[in-house]
Amino acid sequence: MPTPDSAALLAARFGPGSSACLSVPGRVNLIGEHIDYHLLPVLPIAIDRRIHLAFRRREDRHIRAASDVFGDREFEWTTRLQPSAAGDWENYIKAAAQAVQHKWELSYGIDVAVVSDLPPAAGLSSSSALLTGITLALLRANGLDANFEELMEILPEGEYFVGTRGGGMDHAAVLACREGAALLIHFAPLSATPVPIPADLSFLVAHSLTTAEKSGEVRAEYNARRTAGSSGLRQLGFDSFGEALAQHSVGNLKSMAASRLRDPEQRCFRHVITEASRVTRAVEALKEGDGQSLGCILNASHVSLRDDLRISNNDLDELVLAAGASGALGARLTGAGFGGCAVILCRTADLEKVRAGVIERYYSKRSGFVPEVHLLTATPCAGALYL
Structure with missing residues (x-):
């Protein structure tokens, strides 16, 4: 697909002039779903589908933003920003502005144009990529270059402005992933360690053609899973899941x-x-190059997400089954759930066979399938801090 031109959109919407550009990738979580907000380790990769931004500094504290899909927004950057209508993309711009001013005193707003080849509402972290991109643009326009640890202090809580009580995985992944590797992220304390992906293993990201908007009813369902897990933890007398797992085996728990x-x-x-x-x-399976074991782990994760967390749907379940029937080593839903994508593991030598099988068994029965949008090869790429 051609690279979207954010600089051209910036000039078209806000006039000619010099500008800076940056991009933030999406991410696919290989394993560790709905546990980052409990401060447990996760293992995502960044993918080569991105949010692209072009921006320039203003001489006042207004923020003007243009999207090739969602339209233009403008607001004054005050100390107490109020949320826009639920589901409006302006909320992510305001979330970034709110987050950075909690840590830094910034003087200047920005004009920014946003274009993307990253599918929205697909479980690929498009919302966190947007929040991260706007945050980086605001900081750079004001002459600041924050490091990974500083950004991770503000980005997860910044998304609370939108109403999603998630964790820090998405932001860590889109910032700090490395080319050719998954990223093992620990949160207590924070660390990010690359885990190389063996060359004979590949991943596909398959969209179920059902969306997973984090607003309204779905957002409430997402937040309810976090609340239920935390409530169970307290009822069993533990202060954290890390404490529980350090003191007891999984079987005992x-x-x-x-x-x-x-x-x-x-x-x-x-x-x-x-x-x-x-x-x-x-992580052990990747280090040993054991694709068969890794596939079984992904399959077990999907069963848990379907039966215990109950965030799958019939389409995702059918998509995972289609992947297995096509020769994949394993598959599971990835992201928040309630729609969106599955991640599919296969031998690199079998990649095209699995792709063709998924198209035949799943997509041929559905309308609206666009191969270059809905069935992607997930090549592990670098995050925004390592481009």
Whole structure:
């Protein structure tokens, strides 16, 4: 696909002039779903589909933003920004502005143009990529160059402005991933360690053709999973999932949950502890080049997301089955759930066979399929700080 031209959009909307550019990739989480907000390790990759931004500094504290899809927005950058209508992309611009002014005193707003080849509402972190991109643009326009640790202090909480009570995985991944590697992210304390992907293993990202907008009812469902897991943790007498897993085996914790918790707390707690174990085993499988074991881990994750966390849907379940029937080593939904994408693991030598099988078994039954948009080869690429 051609690279979107954010600089041309900036000139068309706000007039000619010099500008700076940056891009932020999307991400695919290989394993570790819905556990980053419990401060447990996760294992994403960044992908070569991006949010592209062109920006220039203003001499006042206004922010003007243009999107080739969502239209233009403008507001004064005050100390107490109020959210726009639910689902409006302006909320992510305001979230970035709010986040940076909590840590730095900035004097200048920006004009910014945003274009993207990253599908929205697909579980590929388009919203976090946008938030991160606007944040970087605001800082750079004001002469600041924040490091990874400083950005991770503000970005996860910045997204709370939109109403999503997520964790820090998406922001860490789109900032700090490295080419050719997954990123093992720990949150307590924060660290990010590249884990090379063996050359004989490849990933596809397959869109279910159902969307996962983080607004309204879906946002409430997303937040409810976090609340249920935390409630179960407290009922069992632990201060953190890290503490629970350090003191007890996964088997013991599952037994404790079965005897002392009710649903949905029991189911959500069980998903968190088993998914944390799967992250550890997935890292070991990658280091050993064991694609068969990694595939089994991905399959087990999908079952847990479907049955315990209950964030899958019929389309995602069918897509995962189609991948397996096409020769994939494993597959699971990735992202927030309730629609969006599945990540599919296969041998590199089998990539085109699996792709063709998924098209035949899944997409041939549905309208609206665009191969270059909905079925992507997920080549691990660098995050925004390493481009």
